[in-house]
Amino acid sequence: MDAHAWQVFAQSFDDILIPGLCMTIPLTVAAFSLCMVVALLLAMVQYAKVPVLRQFARFYIWIFRGTPLLVQLFIVYYGLPRVGIVIHEVVAAIAVIGLNYAAYCAETIRAALESVPVGQVEAGYCTGLSYIQIMRRIVLPQAMKTAFPTLSNSLISMLKDTSLAANITVMEMLQKTKQIVARTYEPLVLYIEVGLIYLAFSTILTWLQGRGERRLSTHRVKRRRNENADA
Amino acid sequence: MPMLEVKGITKGFGTLDVLRGVDLTVERGDVVAILGPSGSGKTTLLRCINFLETADAGTLVFDGESFELGHVSKRDIARLRKKTAFVFQNYNLFSNKTALENVTEGLILGHKMPKTQARDVGRRALDRVGLSDRYDYYPDQLSGGQQQRVAIARAIAPEPEIIYFDEPTSALDPELTVEVLAVMRRLAEDGMTMLVVTHEMGFARTVSNRVIFMEDGVVAESGPSKEFFENPKEERTKAFLRSIGTTMAGESGKKENQAKE
Ligand SMILES: Nc1ncnc2c1ncn2[C@@H]1O[C@H](COP(=O)(O)OP(=O)(O)O)[C@@H](O)[C@H]1O
Ligand SMILES: [Mg+2]
Numbered sequence A: 001m002d003a004h005a006w007q008v009f010a011q012s013f014d015d016i017l018i019p020g021l022c023m024t025i026p027l028t029v030a031a032f033s034l035c036m037v038v039a040l041l042l043a044m045v046q047y048a049k050v051p052v053l054r055q056f057a058r059f060y061i062w063i064f065r066g067t068p069l070l071v072q073l074f075i076v077y078y079g080l081p082r083v084g085i086v087i088h089e090v091v092a093a094i095a096v097i098g099l100n101y102a103a104y105c106a107e108t109i110r111a112a113l114e115s116v117p118v119g120q121v122e123a124g125y126c127t128g129l130s131y132i133q134i135m136r137r138i139v140l141p142q143a144m145k146t147a148f149p150t151l152s153n154s155l156i157s158m159l160k161d162t163s164l165a166a167n168i169t170v171m172e173m174l175q176k177t178k179q180i181v182a183r184t185y186e187p188l189v190l191y192i193e194v195g196l197i198y199l200a201f202s203t204i205l206t207w208l209q210g211r212g213e214r215r216l217s218t219h220r221v222k223r224r225r226n227e228n229a230d231a
Numbered sequence B: 001m002p003m004l005e006v007k008g009i010t011k012g013f014g015t016l017d018v019l020r021g022v023d024l025t026v027e028r029g030d031v032v033a034i035l036g037p038s039g040s041g042k043t044t045l046l047r048c049i050n051f052l053e054t055a056d057a058g059t060l061v062f063d064g065e066s067f068e069l070g071h072v073s074k075r076d077i078a079r080l081r082k083k084t085a086f087v088f089q090n091y092n093l094f095s096n097k098t099a100l101e102n103v104t105e106g107l108i109l110g111h112k113m114p115k116t117q118a119r120d121v122g123r124r125a126l127d128r129v130g131l132s133d134r135y136d137y138y139p140d141q142l143s144g145g146q147q148q149r150v151a152i153a154r155a156i157a158p159e160p161e162i163i164y165f166d167e168p169t170s171a172l173d174p175e176l177t178v179e180v181l182a183v184m185r186r187l188a189e190d191g192m193t194m195l196v197v198t199h200e201m202g203f204a205r206t207v208s209n210r211v212i213f214m215e216d217g218v219v220a221e222s223g224p225s226k227e228f229f230e231n232p233k234e235e236r237t238k239a240f241l242r243s244i245g246t247t248m249a250g251e252s253g254k255k256e257n258q259a260k261e
Helices: A003-047 A053-066 A069-083 A089-115 A118-126 A131-168 A173-184 A187-230 B042-049 B074-081 B099-110 B115-128 B144-156 B174-189 B201-206 B225-230 B235-243
Strands: B004-013 B016-026 B031-035 B057-062 B065-068 B084-087 B162-166 B194-197 B210-215 B218-224
Touching: A003 A053, A003 A089, A003 A131, A003 A173, A003 A187, A053 A089, A069 A089, A069 A131, A089 A131, A118 A131, A118 B084, A131 A173, A131 A187, A131 B099, A173 A187, B004 B042, B016 B042, B016 B218, B031 B042, B031 B201, B042 B162, B042 B194, B084 B144, B099 B115, B099 B144, B115 B144, B144 B162, B144 B174, B174 B194, B174 B201, B201 B225, B210 B225, B210 B235, B218 B225, B218 B235
Parallel strands: B031 B194, B031 B210, B084 B162, B162 B194
Antiparallel strands: B004 B016, B004 B057, B057 B065, B210 B218
């Protein structure tokens, strides 16, 4: 590798990192928040067997899981203006990525809800709890703990998939890198560089996941201390 | 006036008729044992009485109030459930809650009791089942016998008018069975009304005052416990008692240990 390549590598670091911090990460946070809300709703209407909405959820998941994310981005960003709906590229990216991932996360959450023994739901009824109370206090907390590792996985996946937004002109890390490549003709080092930054971001998320999982399993010890304190 | 009366209850699953017209009466303070071979519909009967299953037909009279089974409103079900409690074969404790929280959850949310009072009541209920040193343990940190005793504490805490037990010791080792039966015996002595599906003949004979013997979805024989064990009338009952190896000899009690083989 020649000196020019290394020089470009070093000089571009900030230029790539900044859209990472200012676009890739906020985009991921926004899309994942949307994803969680929609996924939870999709999972709950199926778990509770709500008529009509439950069929809608199956249909939704069928569509979003069955077509490529990139195609969905193109339809919304390049297609919809044809019928007069123009959406800002960042909004389109948040919406499409969030709604797409919701289809997968809904399945994760539904499976986790169903893994909570029905006996606990029945015991809830027998102790005088309502359906909502049983969901909120018994089923959801256990389901979210079960779903946590898989959902973390989806979050990491989503972080990387925000790079697809480059295709609809969102100025995120990959898009920025492409611009620098066009200017400097150093594709190898620059694409490796952006890859390393993605790797750093995912590594941080993986570390956070580990901490979260440990917290979920040690939470009982802490709880016990609190209980004793108030006794 | 009986506290609980069930008349002509029927229930089928698909083409299988599980309950084919069961009648049953429980007076206040009664301990009624329901016996019968596996598959005879005992669990289904209890579940229908507490609306965990919807019976196809029948009448339920609770505290003089009559309900047409299969047509009971959600609100009435919720109201009736606050006067009853259910102890399951496999405990069904909330695994994300401590022993104390398992007991207080229903008091606070279902019975709208203030939190501090609920904790007091909860601790007292756990004391009654001998778990004063396990308030803050999670279900997976407790033995089966301890879990079932937490479930019993959860059942008695709201002071229900009747407790339904569905084979409360069937999932337990013999040593643990003894501790759970001892707790149930004490409850009975304190005058708690109980309807207990069990295979523990020692318990049925010495603690319950009446026995109902079920077979194939009907009551084959019922009567006072003493009479039932010492002088069964029906051939089927005799065969059942022989099959579970209960001796008809006069000695009673202290049989909990052996009864479960
Ligand atoms: N939810 C269900 N769906 C279909 N069949 C059931 C269901 N629950 C119970 N049964 C059937 O009903 C019969 C009686 O079951 P159960 O009430 O559990 O009997 P027991 O408690 O006396 O052993 C059995 O044949 C069982 O297979
Ligand atoms: Mg049973």
